[in-house]
Amino acid sequence: MSRIILNRRAFLAATASAGAIAALGGKGWAAEQPVKGGRLIVAGDSEPANLNPAIVASNGVFFVASKVIEPLAEQSYEGKDGLSPRLATSWEGSPDGLSATFKLREGVTWHDGKSFTSADVAFSALEVWKKLQNLGRVVFKNLDSVDTPDDHTAILKFSQPTPFQLIRNALPVVTSVVPKHIYEGTDIAKNPANQQLVGTGPFKFGEYKPGEYYLLKRNDAYWQKDEPLLDEIVYQFLPDRAAAGNALEAEQIQLAAFSAVPLADLDRISKVPGLKVYANGYEGLTYQLIVEINHRRKELADLKVRQAIAHAIDHDFVVKTIFLGYAKSSSGPVPAYDKTFFEPDVTKYAFDPAKAEALLDEAGYKRGADGNRFTLKLLPAPFFNETKQFGNYLRQALAKIGIDAQIVSNDTPAHLKAVYTDHDFDITVATPVYRSDPAISTTILFESGLPAGVPFSNQYGYANAEIDKLIKDAASTIDADKRAGLYKELQKKAAHDLPLINVAEFSFITVARDSVQNVSDNPRWAVSNWSNVWVKP
Amino acid sequence: MPPLVSLLLKRLLGALPVLAIVLVGSFLLLEAASGDAVDSYVARSGTLDAEQLAQLRQEWGLDKGPAYRFKAYATALAQGDLGWSTAYQRPVGAVIPERLPITLLLMTLATTLAFFIGSLLGVIAGASPGSLRDRFLSVTSLAIYAVPGFWLGLVLIVIFAVDLRWLPVGGIESIASGKSGFARLGDIGAHLILPVTSLAMVYLALYLRLMRDRMGEIWHEPFVQSLRARGIGHWRIVWRHVARNAVLPVVTMLGLQAAAMLGGSVVVESVFAIPGFGRLAAEAVARRDTPLLLGIILCSAITVIVANLLVDLAYGKLDPRVRTGR
Numbered sequence: 012m013s014r015i016i017l018n019r020r021a022f023l024a025a026t027a028s029a030g031a032i033a034a035l036g037g038k039g040w041a042a043e044q045p046v047k048g049g050r051l052i053v054a055g056d057s058e059p060a061n062l063n064p065a066i067v068a069s070n071g072v073f074f075v076a077s078k079v080i081e082p083l084a085e086q087s088y089e090g091k092d093g094l095s096p097r098l099a100t101s102w103e104g105s106p107d108g109l110s111a112t113f114k115l116r117e118g119v120t121w122h123d124g125k126s127f128t129s130a131d132v133a134f135s136a137l138e139v140w141k142k143l144q145n146l147g148r149v150v151f152k153n154l155d156s157v158d159t160p161d162d163h164t165a166i167l168k169f170s171q172p173t174p175f176q177l178i179r180n181a182l183p184v185v186t187s188v189v190p191k192h193i194y195e196g197t198d199i200a201k202n203p204a205n206q207q208l209v210g211t212g213p214f215k216f217g218e219y220k221p222g223e224y225y226l227l228k229r230n231d232a233y234w235q236k237d238e239p240l241l242d243e244i245v246y247q248f249l250p251d252r253a254a255a256g257n258a259l260e261a262e263q264i265q266l267a268a269f270s271a272v273p274l275a276d277l278d279r280i281s282k283v284p285g286l287k288v289y290a291n292g293y294e295g296l297t298y299q300l301i302v303e304i305n306h307r308r309k310e311l312a313d314l315k316v317r318q319a320i321a322h323a324i325d326h327d328f329v330v331k332t333i334f335l336g337y338a339k340s341s342s343g344p345v346p347a348y349d350k351t352f353f354e355p356d357v358t359k360y361a362f363d364p365a366k367a368e369a370l371l372d373e374a375g376y377k378r379g380a381d382g383n384r385f386t387l388k389l390l391p392a393p394f395f396n397e398t399k400q401f402g403n404y405l406r407q408a409l410a411k412i413g414i415d416a417q418i419v420s421n422d423t424p425a426h427l428k429a430v431y432t433d434h435d436f437d438i439t440v441a442t443p444v445y446r447s448d449p450a451i452s453t454t455i456l457f458e459s460g461l462p463a464g465v466p467f468s469n470q471y472g473y474a475n476a477e478i479d480k481l482i483k484d485a486a487s488t489i490d491a492d493k494r495a496g497l498y499k500e501l502q503k504k505a506a507h508d509l510p511l512i513n514v515a516e517f518s519f520i521t522v523a524r525d526s527v528q529n530v531s532d533n534p535r536w537a538v539s540n541w542s543n544v545w546v547k548p
Numbered sequence: 549m550p551p552l553v554s555l556l557l558k559r560l561l562g563a564l565p566v567l568a569i570v571l572v573g574s575f576l577l578l579e580a581a582s583g584d585a586v587d588s589y590v591a592r593s594g595t596l597d598a599e600q601l602a603q604l605r606q607e608w609g610l611d612k613g614p615a616y617r618f619k620a621y622a623t624a625l626a627q628g629d630l631g632w633s634t635a636y637q638r639p640v641g642a643v644i645p646e647r648l649p650i651t652l653l654l655m656t657l658a659t660t661l662a663f664f665i666g667s668l669l670g671v672i673a674g675a676s677p678g679s680l681r682d683r684f685l686s687v688t689s690l691a692i693y694a695v696p697g698f699w700l701g702l703v704l705i706v707i708f709a710v711d712l713r714w715l716p717v718g719g720i721e722s723i724a725s726g727k728s729g730f731a732r733l734g735d736i737g738a739h740l741i742l743p744v745t746s747l748a749m750v751y752l753a754l755y756l757r758l759m760r761d762r763m764g765e766i767w768h769e770p771f772v773q774s775l776r777a778r779g780i781g782h783w784r785i786v787w788r789h790v791a792r793n794a795v796l797p798v799v800t801m802l803g804l805q806a807a808a809m810l811g812g813s814v815v816v817e818s819v820f821a822i823p824g825f826g827r828l829a830a831e832a833v834a835r836r837d838t839p840l841l842l843g844i845i846l847c848s849a850i851t852v853i854v855a856n857l858l859v860d861l862a863y864g865k866l867d868p869r870v871r872t873g874r
Contacts, residue, residue, distance in 0.1 A: 052723070057592055060637035069594040145594045217724075221636065221646055222823025224723050245723050250818045250827060253702060258717045261710045394591070423591045424583025424836050432587075452595070462598040466590045 045545040048242050054255040054267040055246035063205040064187040065139045068146045070296060073538035075225050075246055080210030083113060084182040086295045086534045092179055098188055104175025108489035111178055115163040119234045121190045122215045132165040133157035134191035143200060146451055147185045176491040180448035183535055213239035213542035240545035256280050259522055266523040268537040273396060274335050285525055290337055292531025293518035295447055297346040302512040303439040307472040310385050315374040317509040321360035322367035323408045329515050333400045338517035343502040344453050346445050346516045354499035357506035367412045378413045387437040389416040390430060393423055398440045431466045443467055449498045454482045457510055473510040556857060563853050574845050578838050579614045585634040586610060588835040608634050631839030640843040648847055650720055651825035655809045657744045662751035667798055670759025675786045677764040693753035697812055701746040701819040715741055718821030743820040747812060751805055755798055762794035796867055803859035807852045
């Protein structure tokens with residue numbers, strides 16, 4: 012594998028310098044001319060009952076729907092504030108945090124031929140994002156009204172100061188615009204257009220065959236000149252874990268995103284001529300491997316015990332052996348790539364079983380006659396292979412310091428109920444997602460007072476007034492630097508007090524045939540619109 | 549009413565108590581499983597706040613007790629309504645017809661193949677028990693019987709789809725190919741070769757062994773001795789007398805296997821990405837979609853009853869002593 016990777020790196024370096032020369036020397040050196048047309052077949056992920064990204068902002072939905080329905084802006088590696096324009100061409104927040112102005116793209120039409128205007132944005136914001144969307148209900152909580160002085164300007168008005176930094180960071184995820192003329196006056200949550208999507212994107216919704224595939228077709232009237240390049244995208248559902256790898260090898264599909272090819276198979280797959288492995292293109296949806304802790308349990312309410320558990324985990328082993336190198340060790344709830352919010356200077360817990368044992372002794376939990384200090388119920392989330400493997404590792408790591416962790420395996424619904432509704436756990440292995448701003452889906456893991464039953468939130472019986480105050484203050488701090496400062500403070504406090512233990516951050520792997528071009532060219536690539544993707548004949 | 553139809557109705561009516569027990573049992577089992585359809589929905593679609601969760605539970609009837617839900621289901625069922633699938637957000641009556649024919653096709657082909665080839669090989673082995681030919685077939689069939697169907701499927705995929713590229717990796721037909729008529733039929737056929745083979749192989753061994761063993765016993769019966777004494781040719785005795793008598797338990801097994809095939813198709817359908825009934829059932833359980841699962845169980849039960857009826861009819865044809873009661 013190392014040889015292949017070296018070759019791949021060498022190849023990437025070579026193409027990068029060729030690009031540089033092209034930039035200097037004009038068109039003579041330019042990369043190959045994209046070829047239009049053709050069908051891209053990718054391994055399908057899930058079949059959501061509701062495919063409307065304006066209502067269900069989740070990766071399973073975006074994977075398909077982001078090609079059909081567009082947000083106001085998309086993440087980008089180069090763009091200002093990490094964004095590139097989509098349906099909005101510019102955006103600005105007012106200094107008082109009470110309004111945000113968006114200039115909208117002109118000459119955009121819906122797939123049914125009607126014009127896209129600011130009325131669509133106003134309708135989507137007020138009726139869909141704010142009222143129905145899982146993440147929008149948080150981000151647009153204080154959205155009061157939307158002014159539309161002309162067809163291409165939308166001004167969001169807030170009842171309370173709302174940080175524009177948050178709105179901006181959330182744009183790619185929460186602002187999918189849907190057509191007013193199709194949804195107005197209907198039961199939005201049950202509108203048939205939630206399956207038969209109508210958008211402004213580079214591809215139109217073609218066909219859905221349950222259990223078989225989604226088919227998207229080229230939108231000839233797309234606003235971006237000369238795009239999209241593909242004629243069709245097909246998502247073929249392959250339920251078996253080995254299927255995506257086999258289908259790639261047999262050239263029956265050309266791309267598998269979201270680690271559809273399991274990490275364990277990557278070594279073999281990467282040696283197959285004609286296949287390329289991409290570890291980037293998911294930075295905007297970083298998953299974090301964490302240990303959730305039930306603070307209602309007497310032993311775990313003791314900080315020394317939590318510190319001991321943190322010291323018992325060998326991050327290096329987790330990254331190298333469980334994630335086979337496709338992950339990074341992490342020290343807190345914000346991933347290192349997020350330069351705005353990441354705080355590197357926090358309490359760190361080096362792998363040190365001896366220290367862990369000393370801490371447990373200090374806390375008064377001595378080893379008993381059988382060598383055990385106490386027993387914990389460990390619930391590894393069944394979401395990924397790696398969460399289950401880390402659960403097994405954690406059991407062994409804790410056994411070494413005298414804690415007997417009993418693994419309880421559940422399927423997904425049972426796991427959610429046990430942890431987030433019944434609180435029937437002591438520790439778990441979980442994978443929250445960081446979505447470019449701590450306020451979107453990260454602070455919910457720390458703030459207290461949430462009702463039981465809300466999944467992926469603080470159901471840990473943990474309450475810390477200082478942390479609650481930081482979260483509350485940040486929610487209404489308009490100044491971007493000050494706001495980032497509050498979140499940095501939060502990371503320090505969290506690392507010190509360990510309401511939960513961050514172990515690693517991981518993203519997914521894309522495997523594609525080398526004929527597929529422009530793969531992984533933005534931080535949310537798998538869930539972006541793919542209008543510049545083409546296949547070398 | 550033609551006798552066949554009245555017989556079918558009689559059988560179905562007779563099966564009603566069994567169906568009711570199966571339905572109540574499955575309902576209770578799924579109710580006993582921790583977590584509900586909303587938990588499963590949230591795991592796929594991202595978290596919701598408490599208000600949205602409560603609203604969804606109310607909409608799907610999950611805020612009420614199991615007794616209420618079962619009563620509502622039974623009432624609707626009595627009116628011919630299979631209910632609403634929470635996982636697919638469509639009526640169960642619309643979801644099932646998309647999947648059932650595919651699994652029936654898969655099952656019918658696999659069973660037919662397994663039955664005919666299995667019993668044929670059984671006859672060859674049983675024609676001269678203890679011979680080299682018999683031992684070879686018996687040992688080979690035992691080996692195949694010991695192999696799990698999904699593993700066989702994976703191996704077949706690697707050899708014939710990935711390495712040789714003769715056949716497709718999975719799916720029921722080429723995606724949006726625009727094929728129709730015989731071209732489409734051929735396409736579906738090509739997609740079915742591997743799954744049918746891996747499903748049939750395991751059961752083939754069963755029929756082979758059953759046929760062979762029964763024939764071994766019949767060879768010792770006095771009437772065979774007398775046939776031999778009368779100088780009738782070996783193969784004539786094999787076909788007309790020994791095999792014909794030995795086939796009866798094999799046919800019985802055919803009926804019993806119909807149910808097992810439905811179960812076996814769950815795994816094979818996943819391995820080959822076939823949008824069939826088995827995969828739908830697995831999905832229904834994983835997503836705590838009670839109405840869908842009950843609909844599937846109901847249809848499976850009816851399928852098995854019909855299959856057994858057909859077997860009984862065939863039995864009557866094969867053995868004049870057994871005529872189905874009118």
